[in-house]
Amino acid sequence: MSEGELRFDLRREAQDDGGYDSTNEEDEYSKASKKARYDLTSKGKRDPRRKAKGSKEVLRVEASLEEGRKQRQDIITLTAFDRHKQLVNTYQLYYKGATDTLQRDTSRDKRDADVIKEHHRFLWKEGDGEDSWEVQLARRYYxxxxxxxxxxxxxxxxxxxxxxxxxxxxxxxxxxxxxVCGNKKCDEVKKLRTWEVNFAYVEHGDKKNALVKCRLCFECSYKLNYHHKKKEVTRKKKRRKEKKPKKGKKRRDSSSSCSSSEEERKTEEEKAAKKAAEEKDAADIWSKPVQREEEKSREDVFNEYLEDLFL
Structure with a gap:
C-alpha cells in the first residue's frame, strides 16, 4: 500500500459523517452526565427532617389557631356595644336559622287601642275602674x-x-x-227628630239595657222605627206670663242709678289693685327661687295621653 493511500483525508471523513466531525465534540448524554455530577458537587447536604411538610390536619389546626389569635386581638380593641354587634352578626352569618330562638314572643303584644277595646264598657258605674291599669285606661277613655x-x-x-x-x-x-243626623253614614241636617231608645246589648257575656237618645233625619227615623215605633222626645211649649205694671218705678230708677255709679267705682278700684299686683309680681320674678316641676301621677299621664288621642 502506497504512502498516498495511507494518508488520512479529513475532508472525506467529514463528508462521510454528514458534514460534521465528532472527534472534538461531545454528545448529549455525556453533557447531561457532566451536568449532574457538577450539581451534586456544588449543592450542599440537606436534612430531610428540617424541611419535612406536615399533613393537612396539622395545617388546618395551625391556620385556625392563627385566625383565632387575630380575631381575639380585633375584639379586644372594640367597645362593648361594637363587640356585641359583631358577635351577633357573626352568629347570624354562620348559623342560619338558629336566630329564631332569639326572637321575642309577640303573640301577647297589645297596643293601647287593643287594651281599650278589650276592657271597654258602654256604661260604667261609680266603683268601676280600680282593678288594673288596663281597666283604668278604659275608664279614662270613657x-x-x-x-x-x-x-x-x-x-x-x-x-x-x-x-x-x-x-x-x-x-x-x-x-x-x-x-247633623246621628246615623253613621248620613250627613243630613234638615228635619231632625229626637228619639229615646231602650238599647239592649250584650257586654262580656252579660245582657244589659240602657236608655239613650239619638237625633235622626226623616229617612233614618223610618229605619229606626221599621219594626216598632220608639218614643219621640219633643220640647214642651212654655206659656208666656203677662207682666203686671209695678208701682214705685221712679224710686227704682233713682236707686239703680246710684248703685250703677257705685259699681263703676268699685270696678275701677279693682282694676287698679290688680294692675299694681301684676307689676309687683313682675318685679319680684327674678328674686324668687326656681320652682321645680312635680312628677306627674298616673292619672295625669292618662289624661294627657287621652287628650292627644282625641285631637
Missing part, C-alpha cells in the same frame, strides 16, 4: 266621651239590630249626632 246623644249604625235595621256608641270631641265640634 270619661272623655260625650254621653248626651249617641251615634247609631242602621245598616242592619231590617234584622232589628242596631249598633250605638258615644260621641267623640271631634264629632261634638262638628255637630255630628245633634245638629
Amino acid at each position: 270619661d272623655k266621651l260625650f254621653k248626651e246623644y249617641c251615634i247609631i249604625d242602621l245598616s242592619r235595621y231590617k234584622e232589628n239590630k242596631f249598633g250605638m256608641r258615644w260621641r267623640l270631641e271631634k264629632e261634638v265640634v262638628l255637630g255630628k249626632g245633634q245638629f
Whole structure:
C-alpha cells in the first residue's frame, strides 16, 4: 500500500459523517452526565427532617389557631356595644336559622287601642275602674266621651239590630249626632227628630239595657222605627206670663242709678289693685327661687295621653 493511500483525508471523513466531525465534540448524554455530577458537587447536604411538610390536619389546626389569635386581638380593641354587634352578626352569618330562638314572643303584644277595646264598657258605674291599669285606661277613655246623644249604625235595621256608641270631641265640634243626623253614614241636617231608645246589648257575656237618645233625619227615623215605633222626645211649649205694671218705678230708677255709679267705682278700684299686683309680681320674678316641676301621677299621664288621642 502506497504512502498516498495511507494518508488520512479529513475532508472525506467529514463528508462521510454528514458534514460534521465528532472527534472534538461531545454528545448529549455525556453533557447531561457532566451536568449532574457538577450539581451534586456544588449543592450542599440537606436534612430531610428540617424541611419535612406536615399533613393537612396539622395545617388546618395551625391556620385556625392563627385566625383565632387575630380575631381575639380585633375584639379586644372594640367597645362593648361594637363587640356585641359583631358577635351577633357573626352568629347570624354562620348559623342560619338558629336566630329564631332569639326572637321575642309577640303573640301577647297589645297596643293601647287593643287594651281599650278589650276592657271597654258602654256604661260604667261609680266603683268601676280600680282593678288594673288596663281597666283604668278604659275608664279614662270613657270619661272623655260625650254621653248626651249617641251615634247609631242602621245598616242592619231590617234584622232589628242596631249598633250605638258615644260621641267623640271631634264629632261634638262638628255637630255630628245633634245638629247633623246621628246615623253613621248620613250627613243630613234638615228635619231632625229626637228619639229615646231602650238599647239592649250584650257586654262580656252579660245582657244589659240602657236608655239613650239619638237625633235622626226623616229617612233614618223610618229605619229606626221599621219594626216598632220608639218614643219621640219633643220640647214642651212654655206659656208666656203677662207682666203686671209695678208701682214705685221712679224710686227704682233713682236707686239703680246710684248703685250703677257705685259699681263703676268699685270696678275701677279693682282694676287698679290688680294692675299694681301684676307689676309687683313682675318685679319680684327674678328674686324668687326656681320652682321645680312635680312628677306627674298616673292619672295625669292618662289624661294627657287621652287628650292627644282625641285631637
